Amino acid sequence: MSRPDVTLLSALMSPVGRKVLTGVTGIGLVAFVIVHMIGNLSYLSPDPQAYNAYAHKLMSWGWLLYTMEIGLALCFLLHAIVGVSIQVRRRKARPVGYKAYKSAGSPSRSGYSARSMILTGIILLGFLILHLNSFKFGPGEAEGYTAILQSGEEVRDLRRLMTEKFREPLYAFGYPVVMVLLGMHMRHGVWSALQSLGMMSRRLSPYVYAFAAVLGALVAIGFLVVPLYIYFSA
Amino acid sequence: MAKNMTINLRIWRQKSPESPGKLVDYTVSNASEHMSFLELLDVLNEQLIASEDDPVEFDSDCREGICGSCGLMVAGIAHGPQQRTAVCQLHMRSFKDGDTITVEPFRARAFPIVRDLVVDRSAFDRIITAHGYVSVKTGSAPDANAIPISKDAAEEAMDFAACIGCGACVAACPNGSASLFTAAKIAHLALLPQGQVEASRRVVAMVDQMEAEGFGDCSNYAECEAVCPKGISVSGIASMRRAYMKGAFSK
């Protein structure tokens, strides 16, 4: 008996392949949010132009940046499609639910974060659209948001845009709430992605699961301090 | 002396695969804390037979936690609240006098209900038939220790081989996934030299069959490990994924 035929496509559509897809795209998104979070912290730098200089530096990468942006957009899209399809299949796999159901507790990892992946995920997708609209596609040099760097270069004044937005309570408090949800998504996600990619062993798993909680919390805190700082320092 | 207990039960009754089922309330007033949960159901059935009602159908065989026949959702948990035991090894001392306990069948599209608490788990047999074995020539037994296997590999393979095929992992999984059961067999054989010969065709055939049976996806909840009477580790699922990625693209 020989191995059943497998193509790259059929492998990716298999139960294992679907998890490899959520895992790889999830890790890509985690890498992105970490870099984004660290970049944002430059707002708090004593140099008032640090944030604009950082943003300008990224823009100057040109095609390299565009390639990364396309990759990132693909990650978001694939991640969301496969994530939602897993939830759709879940309903098909158990058409009649239980009248009484509860978790058996540790070593189960089916806590709040794990059970709400689809909810936090969909909120993150909605947030992403609003967020891009406010900032990436928000007012730029054409609308007078211009700053001058120490080098004398005229660049987009994103710092001013951020300052204005986060003086509004809806942004100042709405963003931190979403960032806590992002932290929860990562709390299950970071461990889950590595398990999906077959990297977890019985020995490693508890450490990685603990690390995922720390990373999720750090990313959430790193993101939410800037809006709160802007609001309360007004 | 054994304490006498009164236990209220809410049990799923369903006459046939197609008919609608419902939870029905019963009371057993002469239960003992030393009874197993299945013995409690036996006592209930004696009562039902005495009053000329249909007894509650449920599966069991060995009643010592080794055959995998039994399997019930007890108080919302597959095999009940005590970890690492099958429901036949769950004892009434895990409950309190006067408790109300809901009892439902293992639910999954791939495990159709036959009657009451009995479900058809032959989907598991088809996953094993797909390639959950090693092909060997029958005849004279091979020499002992002819194939050296390290102690660690042997121990770990034994841990995965302990799966009794009860289906609790599917029942407890919020997604109705059969990943732990399928992975237990794949991880068991992948650790042994005898299993490596057919490793790639095994993992692809078994994963394909798992999909064809209509089980759900694994979201790494690890709820399966928590209810598994043998404590099979979800590290086996990681091992299955490694084997699939390797096996799908090699001969």
Ligand code: HEM
């Ligand atoms: C576009 C919005 C998003 C949606 C709709 C979404 C949805 C989901 C869902 C449903 C899952 C669970 C998959 C499963 O059940 O197996 C998941 C897993 C995951 N998500 Fe997201 N997510 C989104 C954004 C993000 C972001 C921004 C990150 C980065 C921090 C991220 C990181 C992860 C990781 C690492 C996993 C684990 C992957 C795995 O289990 O293999 N997701 N996501």
Ligand code: SF4
């Ligand atoms: S893995 Fe555990 S829960 Fe699943 S069938 Fe095997 S023994 Fe039962």
Ligand code: FES
């Ligand atoms: S009856 Fe055999 S394992 Fe429970």
